[in-house]
Amino acid sequence: MEYQIFDPRGVVHAEHRDIAPRVASLAGLRVGVLDNTKWNGWKVLERTMALLGEQTPFASVTRYKKESFSVNAEPELIARIAAENDVALIGIGD
Amino acid sequence: MATTMTAPEAGALPVGDPVEYYFEQAWSDGLPVVPPTQAKIDATVEALGGEPDFPEAVIPPRRGTLTREVLAINMVMAGCKPEYAPVVRAAMLALCTKQWNLNGVQATTHMAAPLLVVNGPVRNAIGMNAGHNVFGSGNRANATIGRAIRLVLLTVGGATPGDLDKSTLGHPGKYTYCIAENEELSPWAPYHVEHGMAPEDSAVFVIAAEPPHSVVNHVANDAQGVLDSIVSAMSTIAHNNAVASGSCAVVIGPEHAATIAASGFSRLDVRSYLWMNAGNTWGEVSFNDRYAGGGKVYNKALPAWYKRETNARIPIVPTPDDIHLFVAGGAAGRFSAFIPGWGRMTSPVLRKIGAMPEGAVCADGTCAL
Numbered sequence: 001m002e003y004q005i006f007d008p009r010g011v012v013h014a015e016h017r018d019i020a021p022r023v024a025s026l027a028g029l030r031v032g033v034l035d036n037t038k039w040n041g042w043k044v045l046e047r048t049m050a051l052l053g054e055q056t057p058f059a060s061v062t063r064y065k066k067e068s069f070s071v072n073a074e075p076e077l078i079a080r081i082a083a084e085n086d087v088a089l090i091g092i093g094d
Numbered sequence: 095m096a097t098t099m100t101a102p103e104a105g106a107l108p109v110g111d112p113v114e115y116y117f118e119q120a121w122s123d124g125l126p127v128v129p130p131t132q133a134k135i136d137a138t139v140e141a142l143g144g145e146p147d148f149p150e151a152v153i154p155p156r157r158g159t160l161t162r163e164v165l166a167i168n169m170v171m172a173g174c175k176p177e178y179a180p181v182v183r184a185a186m187l188a189l190c191t192k193q194w195n196l197n198g199v200q201a202t203t204h205m206a207a208p209l210l211v212v213n214g215p216v217r218n219a220i221g222m223n224a225g226h227n228v229f230g231s232g233n234r235a236n237a238t239i240g241r242a243i244r245l246v247l248l249t250v251g252g253a254t255p256g257d258l259d260k261s262t263l264g265h266p267g268k269y270t271y272c273i274a275e276n277e278e279l280s281p282w283a284p285y286h287v288e289h290g291m292a293p294e295d296s297a298v299f300v301i302a303a304e305p306p307h308s309v310v311n312h313v314a315n316d317a318q319g320v321l322d323s324i325v326s327a328m329s330t331i332a333h334n335n336a337v338a339s340g341s342c343a344v345v346i347g348p349e350h351a352a353t354i355a356a357s358g359f360s361r362l363d364v365r366s367y368l369w370m371n372a373g374n375t376w377g378e379v380s381f382n383d384r385y386a387g388g389g390k391v392y393n394k395a396l397p398a399w400y401k402r403e404t405n406a407r408i409p410i411v412p413t414p415d416d417i418h419l420f421v422a423g424g425a426a427g428r429f430s431a432f433i434p435g436w437g438r439m440t441s442p443v444l445r446k447i448g449a450m451p452e453g454a455v456c457a458d459g460t461c462a463l
Contacts, residue, residue, distance in 0.1 A: 003112040006130045008121050008167045008249040010158035037394045068395070070198040070439040 023087060026056045032085035034073065035065045036092070045091055059086075116171070121249055123241065123269055127171035138166035141176035142183060150183060151190040154197035156252025160186065164250060165242075172242035177220050178235060181298055182242045184447040185210050188300045189243070193441040199302045200253045204334055205265045206436035208247075209303035209343065210240060210272040211420055213286035214296030216447055217274040224274035226424030229306055229431070240270030265305045273422055279348040280421035281355035288361055288419075289444055301343055301418060301442035304333060306431035311350065317357035320350045320430070321367050327432040328372035328410045331379050338395045338437025341416045344368065345431040347423040361419055369414040377404035395438065411435075418442060 023029065033049060035042045049061055064081055066073045081088050112129035116122050128134075139146045139162050146163035153160055169182055189196045189208055199206055212222060223233035231237060253259035261268075277284045286297040311323040324344060328335075335342050346354065346364075354364060380386075380393060382404065393402075400408040411417060423429065435442070 003110060003115075003129065004132065005112065005115060006135065006167045008164065008171060008245065009156075009252075010153075010160055010164040010250045012156060012158050014157070039393070039395075068439050070202060070437075071195055072197065 026052070026058065026087065028057060028059050029086040030060045030062070030084065031058050032062050032064055032081040032088040034081065034088060034090045035063060036069045036090070037066055038069045038093070041069070041091055041093075045089060048089065048091075120254065121171070121245075123244055123248060125269070127245070128173050130167050130170040134170045135163065135166045137176045138169050138174070138179055139163055141179035142166065151186055153186075153190070153246060153251035155200055155258050156250065158250035158252065160246060160250050165246065168245040168249060169238075169242045172245050173234065173238040174242050175220070175234070175238075178239050178242070180296075180448045181210075181212060181216060181220070181239055184298045184445045185239070185243055185300055186246060188298060188443040188445040191443050194300065194302075194443050195440045196247075196251070198439050199436060200247060200251055201258060201260055202436065203260050203262045204436055205261050205263045205304060206302040206334070206440075207265060207267045207271055208243060208300050209267065209433065210243065211285065211299045211301075211343075211422075212239075212272070212274045212296070212447075213277065213284045213299070214291075214447065215294060216296035217277075222274040224276035224278070224422055226426075228273045228276070228422045228424075236272050236274070237270050240267075240272030243272070244268060244270060267303070267305055271303070273345075273420075275420045276348060276422045279351070279425060281351055282361045282421065285418070285420050286444065291446065296447040297444055298447055299418065299442060299444045301341060301433075302436035302440045303343060304434040304436075306345065306433050307333075309430040309432055310428070311430075312428045315353060317354040317359040317364075317367070320353055320428075321359075321364065322371070324368060324430055324432055325372045328368065329374060331374055333434035334437050335410050335434045336374055336379055337393070338439065339397060339412060340437040340440065341418060341435045341442050342411055343418045343420065343433040343435070345420045345422050345433065347427060347429045347431075348421060348425050349428045350430045351421045362414070365414040365417045365419055368417055369409055369411065372410045373407045374410070375404065376400065376402055376406045376408055379408065 033045050035045060062084060064077060066077065113126050116127045116129060121127065142162045142165065146161060148162045149159050150162060150165060151160045165183065165186065169179065174182065188194060217224060220235045222235040247253050255264065275284055284293065285299060286295060287293055291297055307327050309323050309327045311320050314320045330336060397412050
């Protein structure tokens with residue numbers, strides 16, 4: 001007996017894009033830090049930047065906030081972070 | 095999309111069982127699915143309006159394209175009849191609006207899952223249950239419409255538990271979570287009419303929801319008494335609304351609804367009373383700054399206008415309109431239910447279902463007027 005199998009998953013239509021090349025050094029760079037507004041999120045990010053800052057001379061550190069956790073950052077905010085910085089630090093988690 | 099699998103020679107181990115095959119591909123919710131056939135898929139695609147390749151939506155987080163054929167495959171797997179198609183599609187389109195934020199609900203560590211509530215003539219046309227055991231099992235339409243949604247979220251959306259679906263605990267509504275409002279036993283206008291639709295319209299409301307929390311009251315014979323029990327269920331720091339704001343649902347059983355209405359309470363009176371009297375103190379939701387390390391815990395997820403003072407009363411949801419009120423359940427029993435939501439990260443959506451003629455009786459996809 002033969003059975004026809006039907007794949008329920010549908011096709012993912014995606015266009016390939018390369019990610020930005022990794023920087024060789026963080027020294028002298030402008031860093032954007034995105035607060036996802038989770039309860040302890042900023043504490044972790046702030047402490048991370050403090051520890052990194054002990055070893056690395058950043059040109060600037062700028063904080064940004066999403067409208068809410070668990071919601072995509074608005075495209076305008078992402079564009080601003082990209083325009084105003086060389087690298088960005090984000091966090092995901094509770 | 096279809097490949098052919100051949101059963102082995104007689105005497106060999108049976109690998110030709112399609113039910114087992116779907117289990118092995120992880121295309122199941124843990125229960126057996128109905129292996130689709132071309133004929134069943136075609137009948138459901140026809141109920142969706144034909145055009146099997148028509149893309150209805152893209153389902154996050156995997157972002158698979160939900161064509162009518164793919165939706166039909168999942169509906170057949172769930173055990174749906176073709177006539178359920180308008181309801182399933184309307185619910186999927188509601189879930190895929192930006193404000194619903196399906197991406198967030200799919201991925202969250204919270205247990206929230208879409209709850210569907212159906213209004214209007216379609217409920218009876220397709221044989222939904224709005225009465226006894228409405229949140230439970232036993233009705234094909236309720237069970238398989240909810241299940242079809244879940245299978246799409248799993249297969250097309252990629253929400254495999256532990257992988258893209260990070261829900262810590264999950265809840266049983268992730269098998270199926272679909273009810274109809276009991277418009278016939280409700281003393282009030284149906285939900286969709288409260289929100290501006292005509293009674294002869296059919297609609298589906300979708301909210302990201304925790305499981306129902308039972309509210310018992312066999313004692314009160316007035317609105318205030320019954321509603322105070324629901325207020326009690328709402329007034330806890332444990333559910334997500336208390337810490338993340340947003341919307342919630344309240345389902346009032348018919349006996350309770352009759353008592354409340356007999357006191358002269360309208361829908362707005364009910365929602366306003368619940369909103370006004372349910373709540374926590376700021377001190378309770380902020381643990382009286384026990385974890386603030388000397389400073390203050392500023393909870394950014396709650397509205398800025400909530401007073402950040404220890405004894406200030408703050409509401410469960412920001413406005414009475416964030417309480418979505420339904421009457422459902424059987425004619426006997428003095429029970430209602432409070433259903434917390436996920437939080438401000440999602441907005442529930444009410445969507446009209448494609449026109450069903452008034453008084454239509456439908457079977458197997460054919461409607462007689």
